[in-house]
Amino acid sequence: MNRNFLVASCLAMGLIAGCSTLDVGSTKHNISQQAMPAEYGWAGAEGPLLGGSQASEQxxxxVTNRKEFVAALAESGDSPSIIQIRGTINLSSDDSGRELTEKDYRVAPYRFEQYKAAYAPSIWNIKPLVKGRPNRKLSGSQEEARQASADRQKAQVVVKVPSNTSLIGLGDDAKIVKGMLHLDVGVENVIIRNIHFEDAFDYFPGWDPGDSFKIDSSYPGCQAEYVNANIxxxxxxxxxxxxxxxxxxxxGAKRIWIDHCTFSDGDRPDALFPPFYPFPQNEITQKVQHHDGLIDITxxxxxxxxxxxxxxxHDKAMLIGNSDKKTEDNGYLRVTLHGNYFENVGQRMPRVRYGQVHSYNNYFVGDASGDGQGGNNYERHLNSLTAKPKHNILRQALGAGKHSAIFSEANVFEIAxxxxxxxxxxxxxxxxFDRGSMFNGQMLDIIEEANRVSGKFLSKDVGWQPNLYGPAPVLPASEVIEYVTANAGAGKL
Incomplete structure (x- = not known):
């Protein structure tokens, strides 16, 4: 699509005010018709990533609401298409624009209070353990109704994006909220830029009694077999x-570029939903979680x-690979993260399994305190209840998971x-592997120091070398903060 044709299209639609431009080299391009720069990270490994930049006028x-958005995606199919987002698209809304909430999705007899009571550890966990944990397959009318309610919400708030699509936010306030974009198996060649994403709120989170369950003798009364209310x-x-x-x-999608976007829980962070069950099921990590990841790649x-x-x-930002057991992910999950800003995020920036991930010139800011202090888990748990941290506890920024190969360079970590x-x-x-990164104002060999502090060993032999930088060569760590804070996020194109 040439620029004259684009301007004519914008004039025809009354959109000339929204047709902003971006300098790339010496040529100005409308951001809606812009392809990804050549070889800009792993997304460019197999040639040009065009998205919908070659879309016809048709x-x-x-789009300004969910109804228009879904209709545009359906009409375009896999044909090259440019979908501009103006204002806020609420994915949890009906065709009249009315926001849908829990009461619209809820299937009887589900009630959150009744659900929590039915599967309380004092009731559910006293049954015989299954493979050393409470039975993780919940049964009964409340779980069945919760699942039916969740299915109803999912049918409304999950929107599939087809191949050869560019989703572009207009101005500095374009938002997609209260739902999820899904790029499925077979989808490729997608560009997403200049959009605020907020609050993919799950009204029907599930309790998993066996997740992170431990027989820990430091907890008074903790043992595998039920005796009474105290043991x-x-x-x-x-x-x-x-x-x-x-x-x-x-x-399962491939060849995806996400650029200049912003991701958060919006005005309903999970901090508003503290743990429900009493001690010992009231650790900080047992808050009632209504949000999953920001971006997951699986x-x-x-x-x-x-x-x-x-x-x-947000707490858990990004998974790349979602199971240690998925050996079929080997050879896939190749991802580049460049120039991103992670602030008050707890973990998974990203956590990687199997993938070759290149992370460079990113800026990580957070606070690792809050899990409590003491000689054992029980004492640390008690202490953390007194501390009541307001921030998301930064547990790990880059997570080296099973068979992963992270190549980090010139990142900046500020972790109080x-x-x-x-x-x-x-x-x-x-x-x-890491080179040229800064930790709390010091240039360190981060891998060696992490090995020393943790007592766990990570080899530096990742077995590959990045060569896809496109127009964004590596900045020295001393320049990263200024660059990232000036450029990262929606509204900064």
């Missing part, structure tokens, strides 16, 4: 709430670049009360 859309597995730590929706799920997804984006005020083991965490991985 497939050039501007048994109900007195052990463990169990988690799990939410369903990411803001963007890249599940199921043999491949060739993804995420650049110049802002991730903030943390160590290099919080910068690059050992998550059952074997290798990780």
């Amino acid at each position: 497939h050039f859309y501007t 048994g597995p109900q007195k052990c730590r463990g169990g988690r709430w799990n939410a369903e929706y990411d803001l963007i799920s890249i599940s 199921n043999q997804a491949d060739l993804v670049t995420i650049s110049n984006s802002y991730f903030h005020d 009360n943390g160590t290099p083991a919080n910068a690059i965490g050992h998550m059952k991985g074997d290798v990780a």
Whole structure:
């Protein structure tokens, strides 16, 4: 699409005010018709990533609500298409624009209070353990109704994005909220830019009583067999709430560029929903979780670049690979992260399994304190209840998971009360590499320091070398903060 044709299209639609431009080299391009720069990270490994930049006038859309958005995606199909987002698209709304909430999705007899009571550890956990944990397959009318309610919500708030699409926010306030974009198997060649994504809120999170369950003798009364109200597995730590929706799920798709976007929980962070059950099921991590990831990349997804984006005020940001057991992910999950800003994010920036991930010139800011102090888990748990941290506890920024190969360079980590083991965490991985990065104002060999502090060993032999930098050569760490804070996020194109 040439620029004259684009301007004519904008005039015809009354959109000339929204047709902003971006300088790239000496040529001005409308951001809606812009392809990804050549070889800009892993997304460019197999040639040009065009998105919908070659769309005909028929497939050039501007949408202002969910109904228009879904209709544009359906009409365009896999044909090259440009969909411009103006204002706020609420994915949890009906065709009249009315927001849908829990009462619209709820299937009887589900009630949150009744659900929590039915599966309380004092009731559910006293049954015989299954493979050393409380039975993780909940049964009964409340779980059945919760699942039916969740299915109803999912049908409304999950929107599939087809191949050869560019989703572009107009101005500095374009938003997609209260739902999830899903890029499924077979989808490729997608560009997403200049959009605020917020609050993929799950009204029906599920309780998993066996998640992180431990027989820990430091907890009084904790043992595998039930004796009475004071002795048994109900007195052990463990169990988690799990939410369903990411803001963007890249599940089997390939050749994806996400650029200059912003991701957060919006005005409903999970901090508003503290743990429900009493001690010992009231650790900080047992809050009632209504949000899952910000971006998850799973199921043999491949060739993804995420650049110049802002991730903030969320716990678990990004999974690349979602199971240690998915050996079929080996050879996929190749992702580049460049120029991104992570602020008050707890973990997974990203956590990687199997993938080759290049992370460079990213800026990580957080606080590692809050899990409590003491000689054992029980004492630390008690202490953390007194501390009541307001921030998301930064547990690890880059997580080296099973068979991952992270190549980190010239990143900046500012982690209050943390160590290099919080910068690059050992998550059952074997290798990780870093060069030229800064930790709390000092240039360090972060891998060696993380190994020393954690007592866990990561080899530096990752077995590959990045060569896809496009127009964004590596800045020295001393220039990263200024660059990232000026450029990362929606509204900064």
